[in-house]
Amino acid sequence: MSAEVVEPRYALAGSIGADEAGEPRLMGGLCAGCGAKVFPKPKICSSCWSTEQKDVALATRGRLYSFSVVHAARKGWPSPYAIAYVDLEDGVRVCAPLEDGVANPPPLDAPVELIVGTLRTDADGVAVLSHRFKPVTEAR
Numbered sequence: 648m649s650a651e652v653v654e655p656r657y658a659l660a661g662s663i664g665a666d667e668a669g670e671p672r673l674m675g676g677l678c679a680g681c682g683a684k685v686f687p688k689p690k691i692c693s694s695c696w697s698t699e700q701k702d703v704a705l706a707t708r709g710r711l712y713s714f715s716v717v718h719a720a721r722k723g724w725p726s727p728y729a730i731a732y733v734d735l736e737d738g739v740r741v742c743a744p745l746e747d748g749v750a751n752p753p754p755l756d757a758p759v760e761l762i763v764g765t766l767r768t769d770a771d772g773v774a775v776l777s778h779r780f781k782p783v784t785e786a787r
């Protein structure tokens with residue numbers, strides 16, 4: 648067994664941060680010009696064209712706006728998988744895989760929360776991680 652520490656590979660560099668407790672946070676952009684929050688962080692604001700975009704930790708919970716099951720996946724991706732739009736509690740709409748969405752499809756508007764998991768495997772067979780959402784089963 649190797650003691651080598653392997654840094655996680657993320658599908659979108661800089662998209663996953665951590666809070667003080669080490670829990671994952673989705674990192675978006677906060678526009679210094681108009682206050683718009685978006686994910687992923689853009690180079691330029693689509694509302695006011697400001698190029699001053701700050702990093703902001705987004706809400707970890709939201710509601711399932713919609714999702715679809717994809718049967719023809721890209722190479723390295725599991726198939727089938729569910730891809731969703733989630734409306735976060737801070738008003739940002741995010742596109743992400745929906746955990747367990749194929750086997751146990753949740754109703755629309757179901758509460759969901761952020762997790763980090765394997766999006767695909769790369770050419771070396773190494774897991775590439777991304778943000779995902781899973782239905783919330785316990786009371787907050």
Ligand SMILES: [Zn+2]
Pocket residue numbers: 678679680681682683692693694695696697
């Ligand atoms: Zn703006």
